Amino acid sequence: MTQDALVNTLSYLEPILCAMVLMVLLRSKEAKKYLNLVALLSVKVLSSAICLAILYSAASWRHVLEPHLAYQTYFYVYWISYALEALLSLLVIYSIFKLAMSPLKGLQTLGILVFRWVAVISIAVAMGVAFSPHLAGVKFMVAMITQLQQTSSILTLCLLLFVCFAIRPMGLSHRSRIFGVSFGLGLLAVTNLVQSAWLSHGSDMKAAFSIVNGVAICLTLCVWSAYFAFPEPKRRLIVLPTTSPFLRWNQISLALGDEPGYVAVGGIPPELFAPAELEVMRRASAKMLPMPEPVEAIPAQATSTIMQSLTA
Amino acid sequence: MKLIARTLAVALVLTGAVASTQISSASTTAKVSVARNSAMPVPRCAPDDPNACGIAN
Numbered sequence: 001m002t003q004d005a006l007v008n009t010l011s012y013l014e015p016i017l018c019a020m021v022l023m024v025l026l027r028s029k030e031a032k033k034y035l036n037l038v039a040l041l042s043v044k045v046l047s048s049a050i051c052l053a054i055l056y057s058a059a060s061w062r063h064v065l066e067p068h069l070a071y072q073t074y075f076y077v078y079w080i081s082y083a084l085e086a087l088l089s090l091l092v093i094y095s096i097f098k099l100a101m102s103p104l105k106g107l108q109t110l111g112i113l114v115f116r117w118v119a120v121i122s123i124a125v126a127m128g129v130a131f132s133p134h135l136a137g138v139k140f141m142v143a144m145i146t147q148l149q150q151t152s153s154i155l156t157l158c159l160l161l162f163v164c165f166a167i168r169p170m171g172l173s174h175r176s177r178i179f180g181v182s183f184g185l186g187l188l189a190v191t192n193l194v195q196s197a198w199l200s201h202g203s204d205m206k207a208a209f210s211i212v213n214g215v216a217i218c219l220t221l222c223v224w225s226a227y228f229a230f231p232e233p234k235r236r237l238i239v240l241p242t243t244s245p246f247l248r249w250n251q252i253s254l255a256l257g258d259e260p261g262y263v264a265v266g267g268i269p270p271e272l273f274a275p276a277e278l279e280v281m282r283r284a285s286a287k288m289l290p291m292p293e294p295v296e297a298i299p300a301q302a303t304s305t306i307m308q309s310l311t312a
Numbered sequence: 313m314k315l316i317a318r319t320l321a322v323a324l325v326l327t328g329a330v331a332s333t334q335i336s337s338a339s340t341t342a343k344v345s346v347a348r349n350s351a352m353p354v355p356r357c358a359p360d361d362p363n364a365c366g367i368a369n
Contacts, residue, residue, distance in 0.1 A: 010351035044350075051352050058367045071364040075355040082348045138359060150332065157328045164321035174317045186321065188349045190328045197334035214351025 003208065010214025011055075015048035017221035024228040030177065033099060036091040037181060043088060047081030075138075079145060086149045090119055092185065093152070093159050100163055100170055100178050103238055104246060106253030122151040150196065153189035160186035169246045171235040180227030184220040191216040 022041045058070035101108035126147035163182045195209050240247045357365035
């Protein structure tokens with residue numbers, strides 16, 4: 001089989017496998033939990049179908065679709081769908097992290113907070129790096145998408161490492177769908193990072209890396225379809241030792257999330273209170289006043305002595 | 313199983329880390345150095361390329 005034939009086969013296989021994963025995912029009734037993954041797969045299916053149609057038309061029906069117009073359409077569909085996929089990948093990582101951390105609510109809240117900040121800073125850095133004097137228009141768009149995808153890939157690998165090593169305290173196993181999806185995303189992220197380094201040395205549109213890339217995506221889609229086709233083992237009962245850092249940090253994070261109480265200390269106009277409240281406060285402050293000492297009967301002799309000393 | 317999964321994950325992360333250092337040095341040039349996870353050809357030329365990037369070949 002020639003290189004071109006292999007690339008073509010993998011190109012046609014990808015949307016078919018994508019559709020298969022989507023179908024299996026929808027049948028497993030887990031689509032609500034993996035909504036971002038469903039969106040990512042849908043974008044992949046749609047963009048692959050459009051791109052394949054354009055490539056086929058440009059090669060076979062030149063009289064129908066002029067090559068320049070075909071290339072322009074292909075260019076924009078490819079890069080726009082790529083940008084969408086980069087953003088959706090970030091959302092998939094976010095949802096996987098949320099699902100994995102669901103038993104430890106405190107750590108989940110803290111992790112989500114950190115994740116959001118990292119994601120926002122990463123997007124800002126991706127845009128900032130793309131800003132360059134010689135990059136404008138389409139080149140800027142491509143550079144920004146490149147940075148965004150690399151950011152997304154690095155975050156994915158961090159998530160994979162976390163899920164892999166913290167799988168036991170979260171009650172998961174390697175047969176859990178959370179691990180399967182993370183592993184697939186990790187595989188795609190590594191392929192993406194390696195090909196980015198590879199492509200900087202090639203100049204042909206149909207690089208040999210297309211084969212590696214195609215195999216990686218097909219393998220990932222097969223892994224995902226296997227994980228969603230077979231029933232998932234239930235989460236184990238999570239038993240942590242009292243000295244576990246997970247438990248300790250979860251307790252601290254839960255306490256950090258508490259809404260504090262507020263005390264008004266000054267600048268309160270009386271109109272702010274209802275008449276009944278004012279009355280209650282008046283009575284309360286009246287009760288707080290010191291009680292006058294009982295007046296004892298002073299003997300008449302003592303009184304006259306005091307009066308004399310005062311007049312003197 | 314646990315060991316295999318962990319080894320695989322660590323290998324993936326290390327490969328990614330090494331690859332990302334290579335990209336940093338490559339991205340200083342204004343060339344397109346990224347592609348979707350797909351076997352489909354990467355449009356590396358400008359949209360107004362006179363040869364249409366060889367799409368018809």
